[in-house]
Amino acid sequence: MPNHPEYPIYRSNEMLNEEFPFKIEIRTPSAMNRVLHAHEHLQLCYLMSGSCLHWAVGRQFVLTKGDLFSIPPFQEHRLEPREDMDFVMIQVDFMPQAVNENFRDIAHMQTFLDFAYIRPLLSEADLMPKMTLPAATQSIVETVLESLLAEWREREEGYRLAIKAELLKLLVIAGRQYKRFTQTQSQNERQKVALHREAFYEAIDYMQSHYDEDLHLDEVAARALMAPSYFSNMLKLVKGKSYIELLSAIRVQASMELLADTDLTITEIATRVGYNHISHFNRTFKRHTGITPGDYRKHQA
Structure with a gap:
């Protein structure tokens, strides 16, 4: 999550339009980033067909059709094709302000926060950083993604509003599905996610009660069990403001x-x-x- 010399970190102003920080792309074996990297924005990915490998949190995961996964800010990762296998993946990149104040409600939806920003950071072997969607949900997600792709390509009048509406729908679906997904998790798994979420909010409470002290980002981020850059990014998501x-x-x-x-x-x-x-x-x-x-x-x- 912090700046490491061994892999690049792409800043949002390098990858996305500052006025409307959103983009959607199709990834295939011939159009993918195989270099280990990280980025400042949130990325949601869905495998439309086939199978590929995803390296994240220091481990390799096999992705197959119907898998939805998130790559939170500053998490190192890369894709890799599987031998003799094709795949089509839809990649959605965005910063919270892409959906403006509407994102405030989503940011407080605990299930989405856990799925997109907290759970992928936990590298324990029993916490897979993905969800395999049921067939009915796959159809809904694919329809939403196709609509996003069409709006992004054609960019007719009002396309930004249309993208915001479809993106919000995608985020709500992800949050609801994760809530169902957690029912299959063990109590130990749920506790790990809850611990990190609670630590994050406790760090905010600490800021609000110790603001008169000489507070440093590193110190408060440690209370949140997060790297400083990631903690500040999470604050931007939930509170609409960076640490400072x-x-x-x-x-x-x-x-x-x-x-x-x-x-x-x-x-x-x-x-x-x-x-x-x-x-x-x-x-x-x-x-x-x-x-x-x-x-x-x-x-x-």
């Missing part, structure tokens, strides 16, 4: 309450909410609110 953005927002909110309810000086308030330099506090406050701390206090009088 979220911490700043928490501190500014606390300072607003102190400005309105106390007679503390602005310098004292800056220190209380975790800023060592008044100039940094003033810049951050204005960036979040549009006005200076002094002006905010005047408006509360």
Whole structure:
């Protein structure tokens, strides 16, 4: 997940359009990335036909028709064809903002979060980073993917709205299917996924209760059982903000309450909410609110 010299990490602004960070492609043995790599965005893949090999979390997995799997941000992986076997795979790449605020509801759907962002990170032998969809669900998913492909290729007026709608449908299907899938898991498997999910939310709670301290991304990410870059990306998904953005927002909110309810000086308030330099506090406050701390206090009088 962090930057490793042995494989490239593709940034979202290199791979996707910043204004609409989405794309969908067809992968075959002649059109695939066999180099070990990682990327900043989320990738959902579905095997339409055939079979291939997927290397992830340091292990090799056999994929067959009907398999749906996710590749979360910063996870190293690569595809490899199986001898004398063809395959067709649909690959969907996107950042959460591709579906704008609609993604906020999906981000809080526990089953989708577990399937797409948490479970693939667990490398234990009994946790396969994929789901084999039942026949009826395969038909639905394939229809959604075909619609996404058509909208992406033709790009007629309104295609972005159409893609957002179909993408949301795909994510909901994945979340619902994972909920059914977990019923076949052992209690031990479910506990492993739940442990990582709970650690993530506990790290957020820690930020909200210790914002006045000298917090560092590495320290908070360790509490979340995640690499720093991955933790910050998860925050962007769930909270709509990176680590720095979220911490700043928490501190500014606390300072607003102190400005309105106390007679503390602005310098004292800056220190209380975790800023060592008044100039940094003033810049951050204005960036979040549009006005200076002094002006905010005047408006509360």
